[in-house]
Amino acid sequence: MSRNHGSSTRRLLEAARYHGFGIAAALLFLAPLVWSVLVSFKPSIEARQPPLPPWPVGGFSVQSYENLAQYGSGIWTYAGNSLAVSAATVAASVLVSLLAGYGFSRFQFPLKNVLFVLIISTVMIPFQSILTPLFLILTKLGLQNTLTGIVLVYVTLQLPFSTFMMRNAFDAVPREIEDAARVDGASVFAVLYRIMLPLVLPGVATVAIFAFLASWNEFLAALILLTDQKKYTLPVLMAAVRSGQFGTIDWGAVQSGVTLMMAPCLALFLLLQRYYIRGLTAGAVK
Amino acid sequence: MMGAAQEKAKIELRDVCKTFGSVDVIHSLDLTIEGGEFVVFVGPSGCGKSTLLRMIAGLEDVSSGDIFIAGRDVTDLDPSKRGIAMVFQSYALYPHMSVRQNLAFGLEMAKTPADEIARQVNAAAEILKIGPLLDRRPGQLSGGQRQRVAIGRAIVRKPLAFLFDEPLSNLDAELRVSMRIEISRLHRELGNTMIYVTHDQTEAMTLADRIVVLRDGRIEQVGTPRQVYEDPNNLFVAGFIGSPRMNIVDAVCLAGDRIGVADAVIPLPRPGPAAAPGEAVKLGIRPEHLRLGAPKESALRAHVDFSEYLGSTRYLYCNLQSGESITVEQRDGTDFLSGEEVWLNCDAECLRVFSPSGERLRTGRPERTATA
Ligand SMILES: Nc1ncnc2c1ncn2[C@@H]1O[C@H](COP(=O)(O)OP(=O)(O)O)[C@@H](O)[C@H]1O
Ligand SMILES: [Mg+2]
Numbered sequence: 001m002s003r004n005h006g007s008s009t010r011r012l013l014e015a016a017r018y019h020g021f022g023i024a025a026a027l028l029f030l031a032p033l034v035w036s037v038l039v040s041f042k043p044s045i046e047a048r049q050p051p052l053p054p055w056p057v058g059g060f061s062v063q064s065y066e067n068l069a070q071y072g073s074g075i076w077t078y079a080g081n082s083l084a085v086s087a088a089t090v091a092a093s094v095l096v097s098l099l100a101g102y103g104f105s106r107f108q109f110p111l112k113n114v115l116f117v118l119i120i121s122t123v124m125i126p127f128q129s130i131l132t133p134l135f136l137i138l139t140k141l142g143l144q145n146t147l148t149g150i151v152l153v154y155v156t157l158q159l160p161f162s163t164f165m166m167r168n169a170f171d172a173v174p175r176e177i178e179d180a181a182r183v184d185g186a187s188v189f190a191v192l193y194r195i196m197l198p199l200v201l202p203g204v205a206t207v208a209i210f211a212f213l214a215s216w217n218e219f220l221a222a223l224i225l226l227t228d229q230k231k232y233t234l235p236v237l238m239a240a241v242r243s244g245q246f247g248t249i250d251w252g253a254v255q256s257g258v259t260l261m262m263a264p265c266l267a268l269f270l271l272l273q274r275y276y277i278r279g280l281t282a283g284a285v286k
Numbered sequence: 287m288m289g290a291a292q293e294k295a296k297i298e299l300r301d302v303c304k305t306f307g308s309v310d311v312i313h314s315l316d317l318t319i320e321g322g323e324f325v326v327f328v329g330p331s332g333c334g335k336s337t338l339l340r341m342i343a344g345l346e347d348v349s350s351g352d353i354f355i356a357g358r359d360v361t362d363l364d365p366s367k368r369g370i371a372m373v374f375q376s377y378a379l380y381p382h383m384s385v386r387q388n389l390a391f392g393l394e395m396a397k398t399p400a401d402e403i404a405r406q407v408n409a410a411a412e413i414l415k416i417g418p419l420l421d422r423r424p425g426q427l428s429g430g431q432r433q434r435v436a437i438g439r440a441i442v443r444k445p446l447a448f449l450f451d452e453p454l455s456n457l458d459a460e461l462r463v464s465m466r467i468e469i470s471r472l473h474r475e476l477g478n479t480m481i482y483v484t485h486d487q488t489e490a491m492t493l494a495d496r497i498v499v500l501r502d503g504r505i506e507q508v509g510t511p512r513q514v515y516e517d518p519n520n521l522f523v524a525g526f527i528g529s530p531r532m533n534i535v536d537a538v539c540l541a542g543d544r545i546g547v548a549d550a551v552i553p554l555p556r557p558g559p560a561a562a563p564g565e566a567v568k569l570g571i572r573p574e575h576l577r578l579g580a581p582k583e584s585a586l587r588a589h590v591d592f593s594e595y596l597g598s599t600r601y602l603y604c605n606l607q608s609g610e611s612i613t614v615e616q617r618d619g620t621d622f623l624s625g626e627e628v629w630l631n632c633d634a635e636c637l638r639v640f641s642p643s644g645e646r647l648r649t650g651r652p653e654r655t656a657t658a
Pocket of ligand 1: 306311329330331332333334335336337338
């Protein structure tokens with residue numbers, strides 16, 4: 001009886017410790033996000049004051065969002081730029097890495113391994129160090145200060161990781177499944193589309209999330225390559241907002257911008273997290 | 287597409303070679319498989335059975351030579367256009383599709399109308415008794431059920447020929463026997479040409495119309511199960527087909543169509559094999575052809591090393607005077623003690639003589655087919 005009692009107490013303690021730790025960690029990660037969101041709903045005057053308590057004392061207000069919306073050529077222009085750039089980066093990264101990964105995984109061609117290592121090794125080059133040449137190349141191509149240009153840069157930066165990811169994803173699909181489809185009468189493209197694509201979907205989701213997050217949040221390249229204010233993406237806009245008009249910083253507008261930028265990332269991650277985890281561990285277990 | 291007319295496709299391999307890099311895997315191989323025939327490729331693992339099958343399917347390029355299916359040169363044709371179906375060792379079901387979709391995939395690729403697909407899928411499910419599983423995913427099936435689905439996927443398409451690559455080797459022994467019978471029944475009902483790869487000689491013997499024994503990318507012998515068992519072309523085939531293996535012992539040809547083995551002198555069928563008296567040869571005797579008897583000059587003296595009781599039979603593992611071991615299949619139920627002396631008799635017709643290099647030395651006239 002007493003032993004039984006003891007073991008159930010121990011179990012309770014263990015559960016408390018387990019959940020306690022989980023809750024503490026979750027709070028630690030969530031606090032800054034919540035803080036940002038709360039501040040973004042303070043009236044402009046209050047947002048400028050010391051940040052305690054974090055919630056709006058003078059009632060909720062969307063004034064900061066209104067201010068942000070007025071900024072420059074209007075927030076929707078910039079959000080549209082960012083969305084367009086991210087969507088194009090995701091689409092191009094997925095398409096290129098899907099085909100490249102399939103090729104590297106399934107076809108034999110000369111210098112295959114050399115080429116693959118070459119692509120992967122480009123992650124070792126600090127991206128900042130090639131900004132100047134990139135700028136010059138884009139200028140030569142007439143793509144400087146265009147969203148197309150910045151998309152090309154982002155896709156290039158994502159390529160090593162995406163290709164590596166997709167090759168692993170394809171490697172994890174048994175070759176006999178593909179053989180079976182070919183014998184079943186499927187053309188190479190039908191095999192890729194009907195059989196392989198559904199099986200590497202976790203990899204595709206991972207590539208898409210990474211491409212989205214990277215291009216959505218990227219600041220330095222956008223700052224340097226986009227000179228026309230109308231072409232700014234959200235991170236560049238946020239820097240502009242932060243530096244403020246007439247020397248004052250509208251913290252409320254900054255926080256509302258942060259909230260705005262955060263939302264799609266969270267939504268995308270929550271939507272695709274199942275695939276994402278599976279994609280990252282693909283090939284790790286047979 | 288072409289499967290609609292369920293013809294019995296003849297398959298011909300002409301001078302087919304395959305090299306992987308610098309390694310020759312298939313050496314200049316010629317083979318004709320008649321329409322409707324069930325042919326089994328058998329051989330030790332790594333001998334090129336799968337490679338050969340994959341070449342017929344078009345999944346592996348041919349280094350040189352030609353392949354014909356139903357009279358058409360398919361050597362450079364894509365696998366999707368050859369009109370054959372293949373069942374893989376790993377089943378290779380599409381994991382993201384239900385059983386129904388797995389079965390329908392090939393028909394969809396052939397642009398079959400939807401109602402026709404539904405009918406074919408149901409018919410195949412009926413034959414293989416997988417009707418209740420149609421809406422499950424492959425991951426929710428047992429090994430035997432997956433195997434049925436894999437076979438179902440092959441039969442719905444009404445292919446010119448079926449290729450099986452060790453389809454039963456992932457199943458447990460009991461299931462293997464029942465699936466073997468089912469495949470045999472399937473061949474009888476469908477009548478298509480079938481090529482079946484296995485390293486299991488029981489499967490080869492039970493399923494085949496003709497067996498192709500392969501070693502290191504070469505054909506060692508082609509023949510009916512009876513031919514390869516009773517009339518092997520060489521030591522390799524003799525040793526590979528049959529379980530327990532054929533006993534092979536050193537022997538010397540003697541004058542008067544006799545052969546000396548250890549200290550025994552055994553008569554050979556007349557006329558004897560094409561070997562000169564005094565020539566060293568190898569003698570092959572199947573375990574079931576050795577009978578225990580009284581001591582005499584033509585009997586082999588041996589000592590029982592140990593014996594295995596299997597119910598209907600007993601295997602005696604014996605040592606000859608020369609130290610060679612010899613296996614005897616015994617059916618009369620007597621018990622034996624280790625070290626016991628036995629005398630082994632064998633009919634002349636049951637002896638198979640091989641040259642030291644392993645070639646069969648046949649007698650002048652056809653041998654009587656041995657009976658147990
Ligand atoms: N893709 C390949 N590349 C190189 N060698 C291969 C390849 N496929 C098979 N082989 C070699 O060819 C030989 C025959 O293989 P396989 O046909 O699979 O044998 P089996 O099916 O009879 O066991 C083996 O020695 C194997 O190593
Ligand atoms: Mg094999």
